[in-house]
Structures are given as C-alpha cells and as structure tokens.
Amino acid sequence: MVWVLLRWIGIGCMGAFAVRRRTLTPWIFVAMVAGAEIGFDAPAFAVNLRVFSDIFLRLIKTIVAPLILATLVTGIAGHGDLKGVGRMGIKSIVYFEVLTTLALVIGLVAINISKAGVGLTLPAAHEATETLAKVAPAHWDDFLLHVFPENIAKSVAEGQILQVAVFAVFFAIAMAMLSEEKRAPVLRLCESLSEVMFKFTNVVMYFAPIGVGAAMAFTVGHLGLGVLVNLGKLLLTLYGALIAYALLVMLPVALIAKVPVKRFLSAVAEPATIAFATSTSEAALPRAMEAMEALGVPRRIVAFVIPAGYSFNLDGSTLYLALASIFVAQAAGIHMSWGEQAMMMGTLILTSKGVAGVPRATLVVLLATAATFHLPTEPIFVILGIDALMDMARTMVNVVGNCLASVVVAQWEGQFGSEPVSEVVLEGMAD
Template identity: 55%
Template sequence: MFKKQMGFVTLITIAIAIVITLIYEFDWLHISPDVMLVVRWVTGVVLTLNALTRRNLTTWILTCLILGVFVGLDFPNFARALQPLSQAFIKLVKTIVGPILFSTLVYGIAGHSDLKAVGRMAWKSMLYFFLATSCAIFIGLIVINLTKAGVGVDVAHMPHEELPTTSGITDADAKAMSHISEEAHGVYKFSVFIRDTFPENIVKAVYENRVLQIVVFGVIFGIALALVEEKKRKPMVDFTGSLSEVMFKFTNIVMMFAPIGVGAAMAYTVGHLGADILKNLFMLLGSLYLALIAFLSFVLLPVALFLKVPVKQFIKAVKEPVSIAFATTSSDAALPKAMSAMEKFGVPRHIVSFVIPTGYSFNLDGTSLYLSLAAIFVAQAAGIHLDFGQQLLIAFTLMITSKGVAAVPRASLIVLIATADQFGLPTFVIAAILGIDELMDMARTSVNVIGNCLATVVVAKWEGAFDEEAPFREDAPAEIES
C-alpha cells in the first residue's frame, strides 16, 4: 500500500517538475530565481526519497531524468562536464549490440532449422514496416500542414553556418555525385545504401555497429548453419545460444549504470540548450509531439487493440527501453533491453532477434514522421510552396534515405540536410533546428522503440507463436508485491 502511495507521489512530483521547468524556461509567473531553485531541489529530494523506497530501475531512471533537468538548468557548466558519463554508458551498451544480434539471429535460425519460417517472418515484417512507416509519414505531413509551424519564420536572422555533410558517403561517392544531376542524387544514394547493406568484413561491421550488415551476415550464417548436418551443427548452435544468454546477463549488469548515464545525458542536453531557441521553435517541437501522439493513438494503439494485445502489460514491458531511448536519443542503447523485454512478454526469441534488428533499419516510425514534418517546416520557413505531390516525393525519399540511422543519435538531421539540398530547399534553415533537435530526437527515438517492440508482437501473432499467458505471468509478481 505504501509503495502504491509513493507511486502516486512520483506522478504528482514529476508533473510538478515539468511545470517548474516550463515556468523557468518561459518566465510565466516572474517568480524569484532563488525561490524557483529551492522549489526545484525540494522536488528533487522528494523524487530521490521515493526512488530509494521503491528500489526500481525504471523509477531511478525517471528520477535521474528529472534531476538531470534541474542540474542542467541550475548548473549548466557542470552539466556540460557530465557528458563523458552519458557517452560511457552508450559505449558500454554498444559493446552488446554486435554479439547479441549475431548470437540471437544465428541461434534463432539454425536452432529451429526451419528456413521457411524465416522467409515468412521476412515478408510479413517488411509488409508491416512499410504500412507503419507510410502512416507515420502521412501523419507528419498532415500535422505540419495544419500547424504551419514554419510560416512566419524570419529567415534573414537565421545563422548561415556550414552544416555537416551527408554521413555514410565516402569521398569517392561524393566525387561521383558531383558529376551527376541533382535528380540523380537520390538514385545514387539509394544504390549506395543497397551496396552498404552487405558486409565486406563482419569484424569491421561489428566494430562500426552497422546493424543491417550484422543482420545480413547473421541471417546468411544461420541459414548456412541450418544446412549443416546435425552432428556438426549442434556445437555452434549451443555456442550461440550460450552467447546470447551471457549477453542478456551482461545487459542487466550494464543497465545498473543506466540511471547515472541517463541523468548525465539529460543534464548535458538541458545545459547545452538555450531558452531563446526553445521559444522560437516551440511550434515545431509541439507539432512533432502532437504528430507522434497521433501516430501512437491512431495507428499503433488500434493495431494493438485489433490483435488483442494486453496494452497495460505491453506498456509495462516497454517502459524501461523507452525511457533509456528517450534520454540517450539512441535506439541502439535500448536495443538489448527491448529484445529482452519482448521475449519475456511472450514473443519467441527467433522472432525477436529477427524483427527488432531489422526494424531498426526499416521500421523507423518516429524518424520517418519527424523527417517528413521537418522537411516541410524548412520549406515553410523559406517561403517555398510545395504541392501535395512534391511533399509526398520528399517524404518517401526521406523514408528511403533514413534507413539504418536509428543507432546514431541525431543522424536523421544529416539525412534531412542531404535531402533538403537535393530538392532545392535552403539547408541553412535547418541550422535553426539544431538547438532543439535533441528534444525532438528523444521523442522520435522513443516511438521508434515502441513501434519495433509492437512489430515483434504483430509478427508473433501472425505466426501463431505468441505466448498469450506470458504478459500476465510477468505482471503477477508485481501485484503480489504491492
């Protein structure tokens, strides 16, 4: 009973913390800074006491998120110095990605020796990914055309800074692109994407965290292993099975550092941002969050209800990986926890190990929505009118060029710059988005994780392999404990 009361206290305190942050940023009530500082840190103490009482990883992550915001507001120089802690956490998690993807994929394919099942999973996953990302793109277009967030922006006062060039394209690629027309850039970049899907060196792919290359190698290796006779196949299957179990335990150990890494990431983000840019681009930020909420409410939720997915239990299963993705702005950081959570939720390991990694390249719901919304914002800010056909062409070009960026924080901004340049949109306008891109990246990355977690359940239900009792078995201990 006491823990339930403390849970209610957590929600109220977090709501107060958000209001306090808004009051500070926008100076709505003209309250003395000293008074606001005291109120913030009293709130922080309450949250910390609550976390000590509940002793729950999710509670600690949320608590450190709020404390990170307060540190960023009150001690920005110190907050910026905390960046190495967040970077250390993400690096630790990235060490998990290669081994866990390879081991779970190979074990899932060769362990079952059912190659037809892999083929079925592939086309079912791709069909669902295409439909989901298409819905996300349309919602992004609808919302930005309704809010017109970019209309009225004073382009003359925007910084004309040199922005980063397209990532993932070599010097040879850039030289080749310089000799072709603007219209051919998209086709060439797509061919580069197809080429880079296949690994030339698996060690290099693991080192560089090329998720799609690891997936391709793992699938082919798993199929080859499944074709080997049982006597010679079994040792390798046992090895990959053991390796996947070890990596999941490794994940649990690393996640003990999550509250510190997440808090440091949030402190750095808030300390790095300024209030002025938040005010100037509040409409864009609000439009993105509105569009993402609409996508969750009108696309993912109906899918879950139609398939009779226990929504309450699903939310409980994904809250930790989503909170990690929200704070670190990297789907990579949430990948191991998301895979573990979905397996416990009742999705078989061979489906989890195929759908989530593949979805990280092809099912970027939040990123696709953001890119379509941001591209039209740039056009609006520059005073360029785009008809619906032109908007669709830009949106679907962005959907293709965004494949494989989920693992890299804010890499979607690079994709946006490249595509805007291709369609003749002024790339210097995008400089204005840099200030709040971290806040937008938090939301879109979280939706990426939610969408991929739900995708595993969709495919498992479609395959008739979902364990209907598992979500409630996971929920039972919490009810008894309360």
Template identity: 50%
Template structure:
C-alpha cells in the same frame, strides 16, 4: 533509507531525469562536464548489442529445425508491416505540419552568418564521413548491407551488417548434421543468455548515465532555445502522439495484444530510449522484455535489429515535418504533388537511418538540397534537435516492439502461458475445491 533500494529501475530513471534537467538548468557548465558519465553508459550498452543479436538470431533460425522458408516468410511479413507503418507515419506528418504550419513567421539565419556556415559545414562533414557524398541514401544502404568483414562490422556496431551475417551463418548451420550443429548452437545460446545477464548488470548504472545525458542536453542547448522553437517541437510531439494513438494502439488492439502487459514491459526501455536519445541503449533490455512478454526469441532477434535499420517511424515522421517546416520558413508554398514527392523520397531514404551518425540531419540536408529548400532551416532545427531526438527515438523503439508482437501473432508463434497466449487467457479458471460436508449436529 531501505525504501530507496526497493524502487524500480523505471522510478530511478524518472528521478535521474528530473535531477539531470535541474542540474542542466542551474549549472550548465557542470552538467556539460558530466558527459563522460553518459558516454560510459552508451559504451557499455554498445558492448552488448553485437554478441546479443548474433547469439539470439543464430539460435532463433538454426535452433528450430531446418525450415529456411520460415525465415523468408517472416522477412516478407516484416517488409509489408514496416512499409505500411512508414506510409501511415508520413501521412500523419503531412496532415499535422500543413495544419499547424510551424514554419510560418520563423526568421531564417542569413547566408553570410558565420554560425550558419559552421553548422552546415558540420553536416557536410558528417555526410562525407558516412560516405554519402554524391550518392543516394538508398544505394549506399544496399552497398553497406553486406559486410566486407564480420569482425569489422562487429567492431563498428553496424547492426544491419551483423544481422545479414547472422542470417547467412544460421542458414549455413541448418545444412550441417545435427551432431556438428549442436555445439555451435549451445555456444550461441549460452552467449545470448550471458549477454542478457550482463545487460541486467549494466542497468544498475543506467540512472547515472541517463541523468548525465539529460543534463548535458539541457546544459549545452539551454531551455531558452526550446522556448524559441517551442511550436516546432510541439508540432512534432503532437504528430508522434497521434501516430501512437491512431496507428500503434489500434494495431495492438486488432492483433489482440494486451495493452497493459505490453505497456508494463516496455516502459523502462521506452524511458531509456527517451532520456538517452539512443535506440541502441534500449535495444538489449527491450529484447529481454519482449521475450518475457511472450514473443519467441527467434522473432525478437530478427525483428528488433532489422527494425533498428528499417522501421524508424519516429525519425521518418520528424524528417517529413522538418522538410515542410523548412519550406514554410523560407516562404515556399509547396503543392500537394510536390509534398507527396518529398514524402516518397523520405519513404526510401529514411531506411537505414540508424547506421549513420547524425543520420537524420544528413538525410534532411540531402532532401532539402534535392528539392531546393532553404538549408538555413537546419541551423534552427539543430538548436532543438536534442529535444526532438528523444521523442522520435522512443517512438522508434515502441514501433519496433509493436512490430515484434504483431509478427509473433501473425506467425501464430507465441510462448505458451505468456501474456500473448490467447489460449491461456481464454482458459477457464480451475474449479474451486469442494467445501467439506457440514457436520451433523
């Protein structure tokens, strides 16, 4: 039995995933009853996010001199990169959904169906709770970017607001004398290091929480509904794989980021994101692994939380496919200009999607309403949303990990001797010790 304790966290997560699927299929009621175990894991992770982000971001900005222009330069590069990858994601989605046409032949629920009305009411309630009624997603994002209170933002895990405050706080900290700055930097540095160690402790519980989360998803939705819309789900998975293969992998190659070390470091955060369908659940461990890969703490602390709000390519791709799927299912043929207009709308409204509960469905509802597409398609999508959410969330995480490595390379700032350090990779091996002279016979 000693070999069980030598298994890596990745292996334990895979085992928990298989067990969760089996329990969800064989005993769905019992699987659903384990939801508190999954909720406990997510709560533990959410407990880490704010102090970890705040500590690392403050140290990253204020702990490396007084050059605030560097922060603006990184922010500009991040904006350019995020916009470019989002446009590529929308392009791939448009090509795949028009080629596969997953909505053709799908029967939409009738308007007078009580289940349909209940599902739509649930979406409307989520929209109203998020404060998105009668206003655009972009306007709401701008309004909510700056917190009224840091403590309220921290209590409600508003990641974007915490990032904004941390940048302002760190910028102010660079303006005080070194004598006064150092105690606060020491505190934030110790806070970040402590939270990384707490993350390691929480990860021991990860397989249990993840197994429960998978069991709940399968037990509540059932595998039957997955077969019903398997073509729709398959279309999304193909599009996500194409995005990874045609965009993210070439980006890694162009920026000379070693594929094998990158894959090795993010595989466990990827599995956590996939099995829990939560970017938050994987965020602390992903930040730690990126630092281990060689991305400086100041870049990880800025890019990852910012990407959590602005670089959700998996969710953007899903929204594009779901929107065209609704039109196809409703027998509506959209012209190319109309589809491009929908894509342009999603380019803006998908930003900040992580800050709103069930945000993807809320944005999808708003998009379908704006373009007079059948809302009844959402009812079908909700039946398999859990399975699609896992895929798009893991791609979101992968995209942000790639972005962190790209910005580090773009800045010419990587940890010496790390996997990202090209000079270390190019250095010749040390000469072999000379063999001792042969003894005369």
C-alpha cells in the same frame, strides 16, 4: 554582459552534469542558450560566428553518402533476403513499410496544419527559391530519370543522396542473390564501413555544441528572438504528432493483432524509459529484446524483427523527418505543392531506412533531403537548438514501435506465447 554570466554558470553546472552522464545533450542546451544570448546582446559579433556552423555542416555532409550507402546495403543484404527468411521476412517488411508510411503521412499533415515554419524568414530563402525553380524537374518523367544514377561517384560527389540510395538498393539485391561465401566479404566491408561512419559521426558530434551555439547566435543576431516562437511551435507539433501516431496507428494495430496491451505497456516501459533518457535506440536494444521474449515473443522472432526494425521501422524518426523537411521549406518561404511534398516523402521512404539508432543521426538524413530538394540549411541549424528535446520523444517511439512490431509478427505467425521463456531472460527482467 548578461550572456557572459549565463554562459559560465550554465557551462559550469551543465558541463559537470555532462561529464557524469557522458552525453552531449547538456552541452548543446548550454550552447543553444549562450548562442541566443550572444545573438541578442551582441548581434554584430554574432553574425560573424556563422563560419563555425558552416564547418559543422561540411563535416556532416562528408558522412551522408557513405553512411546511407553502407547502412542500406547492410540492412537489405543482411536482413532482406526474403528467400532465406521466408514468411516472417515478407510480413516484417510489409509491416515496416505500412507503419513508416503512416508515420510520414501524420508528420506531413501535422506540419501543414501547424505551419510552424511560416514567418521564419531567412535571407537565403529567395535564392533557394530561384535555385529550386532552375533545377527542379519540370515533369514526372524527368524526376523519375533523375532518381537513377548514371555514375555513382558523381552522385556521391554532388550529394545526390536519392541516387545513392537507389544504387544501394540494387547493389544489396544483387548481393542477396549471391552465395553466402561470396556475399560475406562484401557484407563485412559494408558493415565495417557503416561502423566507421557511425564513429565518424560521433567524433563530429563533439563539435556539435560549437556548431549549434554559433548557428543560434547567428540566427538570433540576424533575425531576432522571434525565431524562438517558431521553435516552440515545432516542438509542440512534433509531440502532438507522435501522440496522434500512438493513438491513431499503434493502438489500433495492437488491438487488431490482439496484443495484450496492458502487459505490453508494462514490458516496454523500461526500454522506453532508457530510450527517452539517453536519446539512443541502441542503448535500449538489449533490454527491449529481453522484455519482448519475457512477454512471449519467441527468441528467433525477436532476434530478427527488432534488429531489422532498427533499419526499417524507425517510426518516430520517420515522422520527425517528414515534419522537419516541410518546416525547412516553410522557414525558407518556399511553397511546395502536395505533389512536391509527396515526392519528398517518397525520397524519405528510402533515405530514412539508413537512420541509425544513435542520437541526432536524423540530422544526416535531414541534410541529405534538403540538399536533394535544394532547400537552405539555415533552418536545420535553427532546429538543432531544440533537437535534443525532440530526439528523446522520437527515440522512445522508435523503441516502442519495434517492440510492438515483434509482438505483431509473432501473433501473425501464430507463435506468440508458444515457447517457454529462458530462465536467464526471466532473471534479467527480475533485476
């Protein structure tokens, strides 16, 4: 059959490329194409492959609660001691929250305009609608009560990620109020746990090509190739929303803060390119810090703002999460009012803070959000087919946004260009 030839040619070429690059992205592309071809040519066989996508889903779900808990505690207790960091900490947190909220709003508006998920009817949609009607809080006070956990172990077991996030916030605040001596062991434990969960994620992601291929085969085999139209609309919606965010939010912020735009763009070009090519914010972190210091941001501001931004200011990922969450509801045929969408955005304001600067880490938060609002997971696996293309763009925006944040805070503090740049940094930028 056609898919056999396509699969082996694709795997041979792209697989060799993957070995050289040491990245899963080519494998996921190959799996996506092979899965679509299997679903088209052998639909009866393809629908039986769903078990492999379900295995991948279960593995991902085991990561959600401990990862969100550890990263939120580490981010707040490690960087959010406002008494310790003073004005810079307050200004940074305010800036991060305003910019990420605007990213959520733009993502929400974009997906409601494009309606990229509408028409992608899924078998589980009716069941999901009934479940939503049964368990969704009827009043605002019920929802507010549901936000707070009564038993953290129960919240973890039931996948109530918003309750886990709220617990993590209060736990981190309590830690920040302790002396450094008493806080340090718990903070090291949380840092170690977050690192372990990131490694866990990396191990599980080796199964991603199989999970994605199986999900694509099942989807196309069950629904037909028409699903690819929705994926194309979603991809265009994301890129359009990111461009709108850059022009309507980041550029005005830069102009208001009197950031030297041309010099900034020149300085950020290399780390942005690294982020786009690798889909990994962390890969661009060292170069981004060097570039901003060479631009004129004092090292102490660079060292605080950019690492803190990796937990609190992932604008591209936050915008994507807003867009993808509503896409899932649209694909499931579930109508969400503006009030319900606002509740979901409020949840994402918290849970998105745990997004790591690694490829496809947003999948964890997206699955958690879908579970919290009782949305089906099938559309998420449909999204995985083009996630690599979306990941490159949103990661680049994450890096540029954090670089811009460091310059804005430096200007806000009146420290931009006030200190001589290290010769080592200048030598590194000249390489």
